Amino acid sequence: MLIAWKYRERNTVIQRLDPRARIIFMLSILVSVIQFWDLRVILGFLAVALGQYFLARLTWRETRRPWMVISFIIVFLTILTFLTGRGGVGTAYHEEHLLARLGPLSLPIVGWSFTLDITAEKTVFAISQMARMFAITAMAITIPYTIDPGLYGATFRGLGLPDKFAYAMDLAFRYVPTLGRDFSITLDAQRARGYEVEKLSGGIISQIRKLAPLLVPVTINAIVGAEDVIDAMDLRCFGIGPRTWMQKLQYKRADKALILTAVLIFALSTAASIMGLGRLWVPGFVLAWAK
Amino acid sequence: MEIPLIVEHLSFRYRTRQEPALRDVSFMLEAGQVFLVAGSSGCGKTTLIRCINGLIPHSYKGELEGRVLLYGEDMSGKPLSVISQIVGTVLQDPERQILGSRVVNEVAFGLENLGLPRDEILARVDAALAYLDISHLRDRETFYLSGGEKQKVALAGVLAMQPSILLLDEPLASLDPVSAQEALRLIRRLADEGRAVLIIEHRVEDVLKINPEMALFMVDGEVRYLGPTSGLEAAVDYHEVKLPAPMIIEKARHDPPPTYLPPLLVRKEERASLVEFENVSFAYEDGPTVLQDVNFTIRQGDIIAVLGPNGAGKTTLVKHAIGLLKPREGRVRLEGKDTRELSVAQIAHVIGYVFQSPSHMLFAPTVHDELAFGPKNLGYDQTTIEEGVTQAVDILNLGGLENYSPLALSFGQQKRVSIAAILAMRSRVLVMDEPNAGQDYKNYMAFMDAILQLPYFDAILFITHDVDLAVCYANRVLLLHEGRIAADGPPAEVLADAALLKRCRVVPTSLLAANLEMLPRTGRFMRAELLAHVRQT
Incomplete structure (x- = not known):
């Protein structure tokens, strides 16, 4: 079956939480992570999302199919962005450092030929984009399997x-x-x-x-x-x-703590974003390759 | 005491149709009665229910005349919320009626909408579940329930609202015979406890077992018979409504003997093996074993009826023949080749599979394109495709509809298009899943007669719950029980074993009983109209 998930009752920390608190926390992570392009920050969100996934004790076997479908879409979109060079330029970064130039390459079927510039910014942007989408996926994919x-x-x-x-x-x-x-x-x-x-x-x-x-x-x-x-x-x-x-x-203490955390994460993320923090970060060693 | 339901001169025409769906229908239903409404597809039965439960005129617009009185009060202009606390309706397809993800949510749905206090809702939900003896289902997910369980859960959701009138639209449609018997006993009990029950059902023979007090027989929106059930036999045409075999035999005696055309498909002396199952076992992913050690062979000339209760593995078995499923253990061979090495498309050259519901396959803009789809996929050239389509149109009597959209046709026509689409592929083995599902008696008997007169097939196999279909058409019966073949042989042998049938949850019918009784004289099973004339000789 193409679309299939099955909720199972598991005695886990995640399933003991009030579903409202979990939805609020998920939304907070989603709205927060999209405010950053800094890979270090995004990896932090990814760690939180994966932490939730593992705490829910979901197995690879039961979630394999949606992971594969969504991963395919994420990788496809990332490659597309990388190849076209669109997405980050002008918003996440304004200058680029060339790492390599491939081409001229020819697209099969249509026969278009083009040159592919691999730059430090474009590469890090692609990795950040992928990490961001995987963080969102890990956060969301847990929901249908663990909410009654x-x-x-x-x-x-x-x-x-x-x-x-x-x-x-x-x-x-x-x-x-x-x-x-x-x-x-x-x-x-x-x-x-x-x-x-x-x-x-x-x-x-x-x-x-x-x-x-x-x-x-x-x-x-x-x-x-x-x-x-x-x-x-x-x-x-x-x-x-x-x-x-x-x-x-009925909210319990843990639920209230989770909501408070969600609010704090969102508030801090928004404040950081307004202050211009968390923009695309290109590690020094990648820039060094460009020289 | 006021009469629960009085229908007075009711007529209705849907806004989108030319002809009225109901014409001057009048009757009354008393407390404690089961009231059977019978008639062929499109005769206005469902429209009648919609007029009583208020969906007409609230949800379906059109011209409405006449009145519906509930306990003496005219319901025109009353909101649905008022009507539905008096009249409870169980729709034909419980899958669509069940709105809650869990049984408890489903049963509580109407009460939640009425804004009742939470404690009262819980008390009523538990009472309804206990009444129907399904308290153990309370926290189950509705999607995974069996057909019979879904039917009961849908009924519980209605009963929780404590209606005194119940309308049941083909409640047996998705049930196997044992579940249907159970449902009928329950319906009788609901009436005996004082409710007024109106039941629409094609399976008239089954409903007659619970002795409905009154019956209404409709044709083209009009009342053809209204009165005690005992008078139904005389009023209805036994070709249109399936009556118990003794009734048909009695009536048919006075008619000229029907023409019997034996199937064109005959067994030759050297019967080629078409499909072989060798020690086949299968389970879906992590699920339990569905097929276990199945061995059987479909040979040239076979007309096989596959019988067994829901969940016995009938559809899974057939899906192995067409290659949609591959066995976990053992092998299936098609004309000697292992189906693991064949694609479904390759197998489709030999086996044509007609699914239960045509709505799951019809998609093309015209009937012609629909019929050409399969042959095109199989790589036939244009001339062969056109020949196949033309033949299929002729055989299934679809002439004149070639340029119509298949989606705009009636259910019966769609069913014929779905068969024609398989015929056009020129497959030599025809496999049908529940060929009579959703069709009235007259239609499906005519359709089966036509299929058996087709010259193209080497073998036919059909899955059915209807023992009488096996009695009338099969030359071999395969009885499945819990994934194993419990019996495989001629109908007169397999269906004569009452203990075996009981163990496999197959319910003997009056036609089977009549055939078994007369077998020494007839030498073979036959339909009731023919038996009538055997008895005379």
Whole structure:
């Protein structure tokens, strides 16, 4: 199944925390880490994120698939940024020190030729970008495996979101496995008709078009199914007024400490960012190679 | 005491349609009654339920005439929140009705929306779960429940709101026979305790076992029969609604004998082996073993019905034949070649697999393109593709629809397109998963008759919960139980073993009983209409 995770109850520090405190902490880390390009600071955030991941006692086996998909996307984006030279120039750094010049190189298929300048700033920026995205991933990937799926609605309501929005989040988590299963059935049904997704060829537009046998049935099924979902909600009085949330969440001391830490991290990060700290840091030894 | 439900001259036309879905429907439902509503697909049954539970006119717009009275009170203009505390509805597909990630959340959903105090919600949730004897499911994730468990959880969510009228839209559709029996007993109990229960069901024969007090038979939105269930037999056409075999035999006696066309697929003397399973075992990732030491061979001329309860491994077995799954142990050979060495596309040249729901595969802008998709993938040249498409269109009676969008067709037409799409691939072995799922009796019998008259196949295999489909069409029955083959042989042998069927959670039907009784005279299993005329001779 393409999209699959399974929540398991584990007696861990992470799972004993109130999910609201964990969401606040996650958001704080996300909003803080994106304020920095300094690899040393980012590695600090990455350490916190990985610490949370390991404290949650998640195994590689259960999280392997999302890690592989997201890592592929991260590496792809980083290489793309590195090759095009866009992203950091003019924002994270203003001058570049050449380490090597490759080329002229020729792009397969389109045949464009170009010269690739490998600079100290571009290289460190790529590494920082990757570390930043992995920190965000490690922080976020832990959530679906360790928050009880029955608590999402109460969690988001507890964070101050309106009933309807909070329940929408709950419903989204409820139907992700259903969507994954529908996708899996469609993939099997089309493969049984000789469709080979791994043999798609042509340009990006053409490849997307060739995904229609998968995307159309899954989308149509989701839309048709949504009608039943709406009926089921209407028939049980959803949205007629303020609702009671059966699950009652209660902050404990550890949760309050975590929220306080989250607030401090965010405040300090923002202050540092305003003061101009934490910009791209290029280690001296890398610059030395450029000379 | 007021009558719980009175429907008076109800007519409704959806805004987007020309024809009315309901025409002048009137009836009443009393407390303690089970009220059966029968009729073929599209006859207006679901529209009737929507009018009673208030979804019409609240969510579905159109022209509505007539009245629905709940305990004497006209419900037009009343909010859904008021109606749904009197009328509880269990929709056809529990997967879509269940909104909570956990059972406890699902059952509490309506009560939370009513803003009840938390303690009361918890008390009502526990009471509903205990009533249905599913307290052990309380903290389970709903996604991983079986079909029968989902049905009960959906019902618990409705019962927690304490309605006195229950509307059940095809509650047996996703259940295997044993789970269906259990659900029916529960429905009877709900009525016996004083609730008024209206049940829509294609499986009329099954519902009749709980002696519904009243029945309504609808055709094209109109009432064709309304009265005690005992009168249903005389009123309905046994070709349209599946009645118990003795009823059909009794009625068919007075009709001319039907024409019997034996299947075109006949067993030759030298029967080639098409697919061989050798000591096949399989488990999904970390899950339990789904198939264990399975050995069997599909040979030329076989029409195999694969029977067994939900979770017995039927679909997993079939997915091994088409190569979608590869065995953990043992091997599957297709015409002598190990499927591990073949791609699914290569296997599709020989085996065509029709999935249960057409909506999972239809995607193309036109029926023609949909049918051409498979043959194109298999690399046939344009002339062969067009020939295959034309033949498939003719065989499945899709002429005139070639340029229609398959997504805009009715369910029955979509099912035919999904079969035609496989036929166009010219596969020699046809495999079907629940060919009668979601179709009414008349449609699926006509469809099975047509399939068996096709000249292209070397073998046919179908998965089904419906013993009668095996009785009417199979020349071989494969009985699966807990991942193992419990029996494999001619229907008259396998289905005659009552103890075996019970152990494998297969429920004998009245047609099976009638066939077994008359087997010494008939020499083979046949449908009830034919049995009627055997008895006369």
